[in-house]
Amino acid sequence: MRTLAVAVVALGLLAPAAGFAHHGWSSYDAEKVIKVTAPLSDVAWRNPHGSAKVDYQKRTWTVVLAPVARMEGRGLTEAMLTSGKPVTLEGYPRRDGTPEMRIERVTVQGKTVELR
Known part of the structure; x- marks a missing residue:
């Protein structure tokens, strides 16, 4: 019983940290909007959020999309x-210079989809 209690307490302490690490949107600079039109590569339609790669400013950037259910609910499909x-x-670039951007909107086939 004591082992179970310790496990529950440990999980309770770790869960908020894991959530904060995943949703650390403060690591992106909302003052610096990036807008790029280019083909995507390495598209991953998955949770907790989709992702892709795009070439921008002579670097390959990681593109952080929204969760699949949100994208589909707003009319953005995997196809x-x-x-x-x-x-x-x-979207917004990471503050630390890592070539990664958090995407706010996607325009494809003449349709713009808000992700956040």
């Missing part, structure tokens, strides 16, 4: 974000 298809991405 719309396939590798090699050009899209327009608008």
Whole structure:
């Protein structure tokens, strides 16, 4: 019983830290909007959020999308974000210089979808 109590307490302490680590949006600079139109590569339609790669400023950037249910609920489908298809991405870069951007909106096939 004591082992179970210790495990429950440990889980209770770790769960908020895990949630904060995943949703650390403060690591992105909302004052510096990036807008790029280019083909995507390495598209991953998965949870906790989708992702892709895009070439921007002579670097390959990781693109952090929204959760699949949110994208689909707003009309963005997996078929719309396939590798090699050009899209327009608008989002924010990481503050630490890592080539990664958090995407706020995607425009593909003439349709703009708000992700946040």
